[in-house]
Amino acid sequence: MVATASPTDNPGMPARLIQITDTHLGLLDGETLLGLNTDQSLEDVLELIEHEQSAVAAVVCTGDVASTPEPACYRRFIDTMARYFDCPMGWLPGNHDLAGVMAAINHPGKPAHRTMEVGGWLLVLLDTSVPGFVHGDLSAPELAFLQTTLVANSQRPTLVMLHHQPVPVGSEWIDQYIVRNHEAFFAVVDEHPQVKAISWGHVHQLYERQRKGQLMLATPSTCVQFKPQCDDFTVDTVMPGYRWFDLYPDGTLKTGISRVTGKQYGIDYRSAGY
Numbered sequence: 001m002v003a004t005a006s007p008t009d010n011p012g013m014p015a016r017l018i019q020i021t022d023t024h025l026g027l028l029d030g031e032t033l034l035g036l037n038t039d040q041s042l043e044d045v046l047e048l049i050e051h052e053q054s055a056v057a058a059v060v061c062t063g064d065v066a067s068t069p070e071p072a073c074y075r076r077f078i079d080t081m082a083r084y085f086d087c088p089m090g091w092l093p094g095n096h097d098l099a100g101v102m103a104a105i106n107h108p109g110k111p112a113h114r115t116m117e118v119g120g121w122l123l124v125l126l127d128t129s130v131p132g133f134v135h136g137d138l139s140a141p142e143l144a145f146l147q148t149t150l151v152a153n154s155q156r157p158t159l160v161m162l163h164h165q166p167v168p169v170g171s172e173w174i175d176q177y178i179v180r181n182h183e184a185f186f187a188v189v190d191e192h193p194q195v196k197a198i199s200w201g202h203v204h205q206l207y208e209r210q211r212k213g214q215l216m217l218a219t220p221s222t223c224v225q226f227k228p229q230c231d232d233f234t235v236d237t238v239m240p241g242y243r244w245f246d247l248y249p250d251g252t253l254k255t256g257i258s259r260v261t262g263k264q265y266g267i268d269y270r271s272a273g274y
């Protein structure tokens with residue numbers, strides 16, 4: 001079990017936030033994606049976090065929680081997380097999820113959605129899923145929610161989290177699934193200088209760039225990885241991982257990723273897709 005950091009533990013010190021993403025749990029425990037057991041690799045990432053993190057303020061999963069979006073799958077995810085964390089947890093839907101099923105889950109450990117407060121920071125959790133499609137989009141109500149929330153919290157340093165990439169990451173095959181109305185998204189973000197970073201999943205790879213006032217971040221999946229800068233679907237040999245953030249009260253942040261080591265997953269590296 002990872003200790004929970006209390007906001008009053010260390011005044012002036014950063015709050016440690018953990019991001020995991022694209023856990024892709026199947027309906028049954030032990031189902032595989034490209035030969036990899038996604039429950040096992042999630043467990044390995046959570047053990048890594050337990051080993052590396054002394055105290056955590058919050059954890060967020062940025063979508064594709066389930067490959068099969070059934071209530072049992074989401075409940076198994078929550079039960080697994082509860083064996084490692086008792087800190088506040090958040091989630092948001094990806095293209096493999098069903099937002100309605102996640103919202104209807106009845107479980108005492110059900111993660112927060114929409115917004116969270118972590119060490120004086122605001123986390124805004126957006127839904128970019130488009131039912132029946134792989135790409136991302138922000139509906140008019142979702143963009144309005146972003147705008148209203150940022151207007152109401154102009155003094156609070158903010159991290160926006162979503163599933164789909166709002167900028168191309170450099171691989172044609174997956175950049176077709178970008179947040180299609182990313183210009184409307186950035187039009188809102190650019191009006192609000194308190195937005196310090198934007199972090200997503202979906203691309204199953206590490207990405208870190210500066211864009212105007214925000215750090216743009218993609219986080220490795222807890223399961224299979226896609227090789228960066230490839231025009232066609234290519235599975236990478238790097239291992240599952242997670243991202244940590246240190247959110248400082250003055251609005252600055254530090255972030256990095258860490259990956260599992262020493263495991264063999266039987267991944268089909270020659271696969272042409274799924």
Ligand SMILES: Nc1ncnc2c1ncn2[C@@H]1O[C@@H]2COP(=O)(O)O[C@H]2[C@H]1O
Pocket residue numbers: 064095096134173174202233272273274
């Ligand atoms: N060979 C492929 N070419 C294009 N898209 C693919 C291919 N294989 C899988 N996909 C889709 O691209 C998505 C990227 O990550 P997801 O896990 O959301 O699920 C993947 C599939 O829906």
